[in-house]
Amino acid sequence: MKNLFNKLGERLNRVSSMKLTLLAVLSALIVGAFIIVISDVDNLRDGDILGAVSTVGSAYWALVVGSFGSLRAISNTINSSTPLILCGVSVAIAFKAGLFNIGATGQMLAGGMTALWVGFAMDGPGYVQVPLAILAGAIGGAVFGAIPGILKARTGAHEVITTIMLNNMAAFFILWLLKTDLFQREDRTDPISKLVSAEGRLPRLFGFIDGRADLIAHIGFIVALCAVFVYWWFLKKTTTGFEFRAYGLNGDAATYAGMHVKRLTVLSMMFAGGFAGLAGAAEVLGTYGYASTNFAGNIGFDAIAIALLGQSSPLGTLFAAILFGALQAGGRQMQTNSDVPIDLIIVLRALIVMFIAAPLLVKTIWRTKNATITAGQTFRGWGS
């Protein structure tokens, strides 16, 4: 009986940390509403406060409709979420081992280009070509991700610095690669790759519905869901996953317990790179069908916010990524329907992260009593 109460208590604690996350999102939406009102110059000039308030309503409604209101909207949400999930897991797994992976962008670029290269180099049926190209993407990202890991293990170079630098190196390297004969599209002078053959593209998720070319979501989403499962399984079930968690929470204790912490540093960055590499492969082979210089966009950085929001847990990261993906997809609809610019999405995301980073603020605003705050995600500071 006592045991039951304790279990219940722990469950409640976990719920309250989730509640805090939800309250943070809600707080962001409310502040966002104020921003919509005060930037609704047309209505305010006419003194039409009610009109401005109704703009908020229509903007948020458009967000919902644009992200989940139709099959097409859902497909868009899925499509935006896919790389966010994979990169979110990338950042999260590094967080778990106590490392801060800011290099998901670079790893994504590396993975995408490797996947593309394998896609070109092969001529075969899709069911052979696609898995191999995806695998190549993971390997490419992992190799690129291992670099900051090795640098840290060998020389102590901080991964925050090295991953940022490697992002730039990857970006310029790809600029050069896309100008080589191997990659550059024949009739183009700008850095853009050849198209992946139809066989090499990731099959569309809703391909079974005829005549709906607008449903762009691809099976990269399945890959992403598998990645979340693998991440969960790895953390919970494997010895190395246990080592990651111990090392991330207390590096000294991991050393004391006989874990090979240098190996763990390299491994965790490799795994992080692998997941980001998958995101690159999914974007290149699925969403675009070719590579341009900026196919990684801002995804690697959004992933940091996602991992923070999801507290690096597998499910948390998944839902946070879907939320961000939904905002992305709904934002376009909002811009069309309600004159509220899509930039509001960036503001909303920033607000969410800010409220997540300031749990005390959220607690004060909502006057919640529960005291259990998980201090969010941590990584070892500069000294270590």
Place this chain on the structure above:
Amino acid sequence: MKLELRGITKSFPGVVANDNVNLELNTGEVLSLIGENGAGKSTLMSVLYGMYKPDEGEIVIDGTPLVFASPADAIAAGIGMVHQHFMLVPVFTVAENVVLGVEPTGALGKLNIDEARRMVREISDKYNLDLDPDAVIEDLPVGVQQRVEIVKVLLRDAKVVVFDEPTAVLTPREIIEFFEIVKTLVSAGRGVVFITHKLKEALNIADRIAVLRRGKVVGEADPKTATESQIAEMMVGRPVQLTVEKSSAQAGDVVLKVTDLTVLDADGRTHVESVSFEVHAGEIVGIAGVQGNGQTELVEALTGLRKATSGVIALDGKDLTHSNPRERHQMGMAHIPEDRQRQGLVGGLSVAENLVLTRYHDDQFSHGVIVDWDAANAKAETLITEYDIRTPNKETGVGTLSGGNQQKVIVARELSRDLRLTIAAQPTRGVDVGSIEYIHSRIVKERDAGTAVLIVSTELEEVMALSDRLLVMYRGKVVAELDPKKVTPMEVGLYMAGSRPDSAVSA
């Protein structure tokens, strides 16, 4: 001045840290606040020092109820606190540290360092503290640093000085000097609150002893009449065994053999200098010494956490000088580390996970790369019962347990397998009386089972009570090998301080 705490209640989610606590203190007396870890001593003092706001109750000074919103209010009301961990800037001088925050300034806010020096000298002379205002903190021994903290408090005109576990970091000699200072403070009309878990010291210095248990004052004791075991019983709530019960050692073969071990750090400083000793099966060898004389580095070298610069470490005749911690672990070496929160445990992981922290890779707990959590959890259940670990359940985060129970988790993990050698550093630091008793009996049991045991502790009493042979370390060298039954703590204390008493009997 008369300080009263009336009906102080402070609760945190799930625990009532202070439950209707009433205390009073007059200037000119020493009140010793004694209790186990987690009894609520620190919370109570944090309330007094303005760091926590009590849920109920009030602080009354000379009949006036006061509300402390911050330590600044408490300081203004004449309350000073000397923390266990000093709050000093290591590269500043004594005078600079003392005036930090209340600097005497001249025109345009220029620091008047001469005035600061004068103030330090004045207080130092008045209370016989013997401080040089121009000495740099990092060059000073811990005992002197503590006196700097005392000057800081006195300069802010504290009528009541609270000492939080002040003797934990001092040598026996420094402790005597510290008590002299306390007496001077009291005779100069200040009040002293002395927080400790060491019964002897409380009996020695206090005018009154208040015992705290589970957030409540369970009674006061008069040091003139009370005995150690009476107070211990009040603290724990049941009779406790204060001495270590053990038969004489049945020493067997040499298990650990250390030859000419020297350990330098990355900056080339020598921490351990050509140390040689042996530990036999079935005996407990203790290493005494003031903190910072190379014991930490010695243990780290023995357990593989630090590279030995030269020398040989052999276990059962096998050279393991260059083996890593895991290899040593697998050869039957157990290590209870000196800092359980930094090294011994991962606070964010559960009790069960911590119980396999050094063993998850054993065939017993994993198949290939997959951890067998069923086996680990079953083992955890057994160990929790066997070692009497007080935890809500095995999934509870180990960081939420009390110090004593955290230490029991480590002891359970490290001793619950076949061992050749157990190395225990500060095995009972910050652990309550009840758990100390238990941990000591476990270590003796391990010895009687034929394990070689090496105990490193700065608590002289503990290391003397447990050891069959006693080594003393001073500045990285083993300066004496003694028979703990034939020497007095004072004599060992002299070796610890680096002098060589002729009267001491060498074993």
